[in-house]
Amino acid sequence: MPRSAPPRTGPVTGRQTGVSRVSFGALVDGFFFVFAGAAAVWLAVLFFSESLSLGWGILWFAVVFWLLVAYLVLPRLHGILTRLYVPDYFIGxxxxxxxxxxxxxxxxxxxxxxxxxxxxxxxxxxxxxxxxxxxxxxxxxxxxxxxxxxxxxxxxxxxxxxxxxxxxxxxxxxxxxxxxxxxxxxxxxxxxxxxxxxxxxxxxxxxxxxxxxxxxxxxxxxxxxxxxxxxxxxxxxxxxxxxxxxxxxxxxxxxxxxxxxxxxxxxxxxxxxxxxxxxxxxx
Amino acid sequence: MKRPAATTLGALLMGSRVLAGLGTILVALLNWTAFSDALVIETPGGRTPDAGLVLGILLGLYGVVLLLGAGLAVFVFLGRNWARITAMTVSTFSIVTGFIDYAFNGAAITFRTSLFSLTLDILILLALSSTAARHFARRRKSAG
Structure with missing residues (x-):
């Protein structure tokens, strides 16, 4: 049965117990990484709905929206997903x-x-x-x-x-x-x-x-x-x-x-x- | 290790938030009467305190907060991990508060209201939570 690891800030040097111990710092970083991704999606939604009320400004806004999605939202979503499913060992x-x-x-x-x-x-x-x-x-x-x-x-x-x-x-x-x-x-x-x-x-x-x-x-x-x-x-x-x-x-x-x-x-x-x-x- | 662009960008965005705040203070100082007249103060005792004094205290407190923000931006730039975590926590609180207001109180988030500051918060969070910024802050920490 997995035991809950105590919060640690330093590098993990504990005994090998068969339970993967994740440092507290890494958990915090993981949370912010994913939360920022979710916040960026929300921001894209807000920008999109704001653009509908802009009328003539919509072209300018379309560019901002594309920059937001292509350079901030998608990279972060890719970053979250590929951490889960792309192997991190050598695959050529x-x-x-x-x-x-x-x-x-x-x-x-x-x-x-x-x-x-x-x-x-x-x-x-x-x-x-x-x-x-x-x-x-x-x-x-x-x-x-x-x-x-x-x-x-x-x-x-x-x-x-x-x-x-x-x-x-x-x-x-x-x-x-x-x-x-x-x-x-x-x-x-x-x-x-x-x-x-x-x-x-x-x-x-x-x-x-x-x-x-x-x-x-x-x-x-x-x-x-x-x-x-x-x-x-x-x-x-x-x-x-x-x-x-x-x-x-x-x-x-x-x-x-x-x-x-x-x-x-x-x-x-x-x-x-x-x-x-x-x-x-x-x- | 060289400072990654994400760290520089995060610190710059934090700095621009401080500058925007200083701009607000400057506008208030230049239009002192209009601002203090607009202040509605309700006290349970019925006494009406000096609106100018209240405005002064509020602006002073805001100035202290901005100063702390500027200091934090400097430490983020220097690659201190505690500063990075603190800045991300502040941004997260601000984003969550905005989201609760938006989702449950029906607050409209547009450029006239808080979309600009919300965008800054999210950009700061994205920059500072990136892999490059994390490695930089953690590398510096372990190096002492």
């Missing part, structure tokens, strides 16, 4: 900040961080800035002034419960809507891929082909090219060209027959092969 997919399934993990690297970064930079990849209010403003400014912003941040995707450690990109002919980009996550110490392969880094590389409207999230996002293998092979080829000592082994059919959608609702197709690029040089 990164997750968006709302918990939806994001880009497929399609590349692995064995290298130190310095080796990986210097090879990427030698291969004409540009480090993407982190998402901050400052860089968000730079995106707006560069769009308005039509200047290119090579280091534009990429959206955060999560693997091992962490945001990507860093991301690199290549812009296509100064067109901000189209770009090559790849996110890297450092694997936890001692962690192995399914099948027992030990790698230092996992990466998800996709090609943004246009900016579009996602029917999944109702947000404006980059649409990615469905054939993620083309982008994966492009990244591997560019690394090999920049670092002649690099070696590639391929785990065949790592995620075979993989036809699905990413977090923005774009379809993904792949042959399922996972190249492991080794940049550590000859031992």
């Amino acid at each position: 997919r990164a997750r968006t900040s709302d918990g939806l399934l994001g880009d497929p993990v399609n590349l692995a690297v064995n290298a130190t961080e310095t080796q990986l970064r210097s090879t990427l930079e030698a291969a004409a990849w540009t480090r993407a800035d982190d998402v901050t209010l400052g860089t968000a403003w730079k995106i707006v400014a560069s769009t308005v002034t039509r200047r290119s912003y090579d280091e534009a941040p990429v959206s955060p995707l999560f693997l091992f419960g962490r945001m990507q450690d860093f991301a690199y990109q290549q812009e296509v002919r100064n067109n901000p809507a189209r770009r090559h980009h790849v996110r890297f996550w450092r694997c936890p110490d001692g962690w192995m891929l399914p099948g027992g392969y030990r790698v230092d880094w996992l990466a998800a590389g996709t090609f943004d082909k246009a900016v579009g409207f996602s029917l999944f999230t109702l947000q404006i996002t980059h649409k990615i090219d469905a054939d993620t293998d083309v982008e994966r092979d492009h990244i591997v080829a560019s690394l090999l060209a920049a670092e002649p000592a690099a070696r590639v082994t391929v785990i065949r059919d790592f995620s075979s027959g993989y036809h699905a959608r990413n977090g923005g609702g774009d379809t993904i197709q792949t042959d399922g092969d996972l190249p492991v690029v080794d940049l550590r040089g000859d031992p």
Whole structure:
């Protein structure tokens, strides 16, 4: 019979009793997370009924209503639901900040961080800035002034419960809507891929082909090219060209027959092969 | 760990609520006579206290509350978890009160009444309860 755990604020270090103990702080956070979601739904309803009484202001209000639903209400509802039903272990997919399934993990690297970064930079990849209010403003400014912003941040995707450690990109002919980009996550110490392969880094590389409207999230996002293998092979080829000592082994059919959608609702197709690029040089 | 945008945004929204309150005080100070004349004071004893004095005390108390709110916003910005929890609790109370008024007393919530302040409360709650803001506040706490 489950015993009620006493409220605790610190990390849970108690005895293993078979009863999952949730800290008091986590319960409070969970409550506020869900309550804020419910409050946001109510706010959307209020805005909707207010818009009916506005008459000529309704167009302006429709935009506010859409922003509210797409960027506040739906992400929070997705966040609540995906916490319940999306597994939090490795399933070959990164997750968006709302918990939806994001880009497929399609590349692995064995290298130190310095080796990986210097090879990427030698291969004409540009480090993407982190998402901050400052860089968000730079995106707006560069769009308005039509200047290119090579280091534009990429959206955060999560693997091992962490945001990507860093991301690199290549812009296509100064067109901000189209770009090559790849996110890297450092694997936890001692962690192995399914099948027992030990790698230092996992990466998800996709090609943004246009900016579009996602029917999944109702947000404006980059649409990615469905054939993620083309982008994966492009990244591997560019690394090999920049670092002649690099070696590639391929785990065949790592995620075979993989036809699905990413977090923005774009379809993904792949042959399922996972190249492991080794940049550590000859031992 | 860098301060996530959600934390900055939450603190900014809290700050804007304080500014709006200061604006209200300023309007009251500039239209002192009109405000104190509009004050209806009912006392059981039948004595009529000085309306200006009552208005002064009310505005003073409101000013103290705003000052506390500004302090709380600063601590939220610095990533203190107690400040984040306190701010979320205050917003939750305010939202629940508004909802009870709306659902049971039939209060109309429009831009003329309380929709603006309710929107602020809900945005603050959404920002501060987000995963990024939580990790930031808890990380700082465990780091000391």
